[in-house]
Each structure stands twice: as structure tokens, then as C-alpha cells.
Amino acid sequence: MLRRLALTSFSCFLVATCNFQVAAVTAEESPDIKTNKQQQLTVASQVNNGLIVAKSDRVLAAHFSGDRALNKSEQKNSQPQLTAAAKGSYMTLTPTGRANALGNPLYQLTLYANGQLFGTYTTVSGRAFTQNRNRNRSGTEAPLPDGMYQVAKASIPGTVVEAGDRFLPIQPLFQTGRSALGIHYDPSFEKKNGEDGTSGCIALTNRQELSQVLNYVRTYQPKYLEVQIR
Numbered sequence: 552m553l554r555r556l557a558l559t560s561f562s563c564f565l566v567a568t569c570n571f572q573v574a575a576v577t578a579e580e581s582p583d584i585k586t587n588k589q590q591q592l593t594v595a596s597q598v599n600n601g602l603i604v605a606k607s608d609r610v611l612a613a614h615f616s617g618d619r620a621l622n623k624s625e626q627k628n629s630q631p632q633l634t635a636a637a638k639g640s641y642m643t644l645t646p647t648g649r650a651n652a653l654g655n656p657l658y659q660l661t662l663y664a665n666g667q668l669f670g671t672y673t674t675v676s677g678r679a680f681t682q683n684r685n686r687n688r689s690g691t692e693a694p695l696p697d698g699m700y701q702v703a704k705a706s707i708p709g710t711v712v713e714a715g716d717r718f719l720p721i722q723p724l725f726q727t728g729r730s731a732l733g734i735h736y737d738p739s740f741e742k743k744n745g746e747d748g749t750s751g752c753i754a755l756t757n758r759q760e761l762s763q764v765l766n767y768v769r770t771y772q773p774k775y776l777e778v779q780i781r
Contacts, residue, residue, distance in 0.1 A: 639665060639666065639771075639773075639774055640662075640663055640664045640665060640669075640771035640772065640773040640774060641663050641773045641774050641775050641776070641777065642660065642661065642662055642663070642702065642773050642775070642776040642777070643660075643661045643663075643776070643777045643778075643779070644658050644659070644660055644661075644674070644676075644753060644776065644777070644778045644779070644780060645658065645659050645661070645779055645780060646658055646659070646780050647659050647673070650679070651675065651740070651741050651747070652741045653679055653741055653743070653747045654679040655675050655677075655678060655679040655747055655748045656675070656677075656679075656682060656694075657673050657674070657675060658673075658674050658675065658676055658694075658753070658780055659671055659672070659673065659674070660672045660673075660674045660734075660753060660755075660764070662764065662767050662771075662773070663773075664767065664770075664771045665771070669767060669771070670763065670767070672755055672756075672760050672763075672764060673755075673756055674753050674754055674755055674756070675737055675740065675747075675748045675749060675753075675754050675756070676694035676695055676748070676749055676751065676752065676753050676754070676780070677692060677693050677694035677695075677748055677749060677750075677751060678692055678747065678748035678749070679747070679748065681693045681694075681748075682694060686729070686751075686781075687727045687728050687729060688728050688729075689728045689729060689730065691751075692749075692750045692751060693751060694751060694780060695729060695732050695751050695752065695753065695778060696723070696725075696727050696729060696778070697778050697779050697780060697781055698723060698724065698725045698727070698777075698778060699723075699724045699725065699775050699776070699777055699778075700721040700722060700723055700724060700732070700775060700776040700777075700778065701721065701722040701724055701775060701776075702719070702721055702768060702773050702774075702775065702776050703719055703720040703721065703722075703733075703768075704768070704769070704772060705719075705765075705768070705769060706718055706719045706765050706768075707719075707720065709735060712738065713737070713738060713739060713746055713749070713750075714733075714735045714752070715735045715736045715737075715738055715758065715761065716758075717735065717761065717765065718733045718734075718735045719733050719734040719735065719764070719765060719768060720732070720733045721733055721734060721753075721776055724775070729751060732751060732752055732753075733752050733753075734752065734753045734754070734755070734761075734764065735749075735752060735753075735754055735755070735761065736754055736755040736756065736757055736758050736760070736761040737749060737754035737755070737756065740754070740756045740757070741756075
């Protein structure tokens with residue numbers, strides 16, 4: 552009888568000891584469990600990052616290849632993401648709230664180089680009497696529409712007097728009826744000859760500032776131009 556009690560007590564001790572060890576391993580997690588969880592987290596992170604990168608690459612590739620397959624939701628959401636994520640060089644066009652001597656609204660062209668402010672320039676787009684016309688319709692001479700544009704790497708010779716001698720093409724990365732848009736300077740800025748402003752392009756107020764912008768483009772190759780003037 553004493554022997555049986557002793558065996559029973561020893562068995563209980565073993566069970567208690569095993570339970571304690573299991574509890575300790577569960578509380579602290581074994582190296583194998585930790586390794587497995589770390590691998591799972593790593594894989595999940597890689598998958599998530601891959602999806603994010605893939606989506607970002609698709610948006611950028613579609614924008615810069617002229618692909619029109621993106622739906623409206625993707626196009627809308629991609630624009631702020633591009634601006635926020637831009638670590639390199641890019642350009643923006645925004646309102647100043649001012650107008651020139653002939654009542655033509657002035658817009659600020661801002662240049663960023665390697666994520667840092669490079670310079671700001673006063674510009675015009677459209678004419679004083681075309682500001683409220685349809686900006687997505689050809690022939691209205693309204694300011695260029697809001698959105699993202701691809702910027703050419705270098706200027707080309709101007710083909711009309713009012714575009715000056717140099718013209719930097721910009722390509723809309725969205726659906727619009729506008730074309731042949733670019734950046735140049737306005738030879739008729741604040742002149743009372745009926746030509747103050749542009750037919751929709753972005754124009755610097757003088758030739759010297761255009762040269763500075765073109766030098767910036769050649770040096771830093773901006774990724775895009777974002778227009779937000781309405």
C-alpha cells in the first residue's frame with residue numbers, strides 16, 4: 552500500500568512538472584515558435600510591400616507610358632500619392648491669388664530638386680477673359696486642366712511668335728481634349744496688344760526666367776508636373 556502511494560505521488564509530481572514546463576514554454580515561446588512567427592511576419596510584410604510596390608509601379612508605369620487603362624478611382628488616388636512620395640525632382644503649379652496689370656491671374660510654378668525647394672516663378676496660363684472656359688476642350692484658350700503631366704527632358708524651338716524661341720513640351724497623363732501644351736515665356740506679358748497670356752500653356756513672364764527653368768529641367772530631370780489651380 553505504501554509503495555502504491557509512493558508511485559502515485561511520484562506520477563503526480565511528474566505530471567505537475569511537465570505541465571509547468573509546457574506552461575513556461577507557452578508563456579515564453581520556444582525558439583522554433585518564435586522563428587516560425589518571425590518567418591510568417593516577414594513573409595506577410597514582403598507580400599504587403601510587394602502589393603504596395605506593384606500598385607505604385609502600375610500607377611507610375613501607366614502614367615508615364617500614357618496607358619489609359621486605369622480607372623477613375625486609381626487616377627484620382629494616384630495623384631496625391633505621387634506628390635507625397637516624391638523624394639526626387641518635380642514641379643507644381645498653384646494659384647497665387649493675384650493678377651497682372653491686365654487682370655490675368657498669376658500662377659506660381661514651384662521647382663523641387665532632390666526633394667528640396669529649388670525655386671519659384673510667376674507664370675500665366677490662358678488669358679484674362681478665358682479663365683472660366685472649359686479647360687478640357689481644345690480651342691478655348693483656357694488655362695491647362697488640373698492633373699499630372701510628364702515633362703520633356705529638353706526644350707524644342709518655338710514655332711509661333713507668342714511661344715517665344717524655346718518651348719518645353721508637357722504631356723497630360725489623363726484623358727483630356729487639350730494637346731500641344733508646354734512651358735515657354737510670354738513675349739506679350741502685360742502688353743496691351745491683345746496677346747497677354749497664353750492659349751493654355753504655362754508662360755514665364757520673361758525670357759531670363761525661362762532659361763533658369765530649362766536649366767533646372769536639364770540638370771534635375773523632374774519626374775512630373777502637378778497642376779492644381781482650381
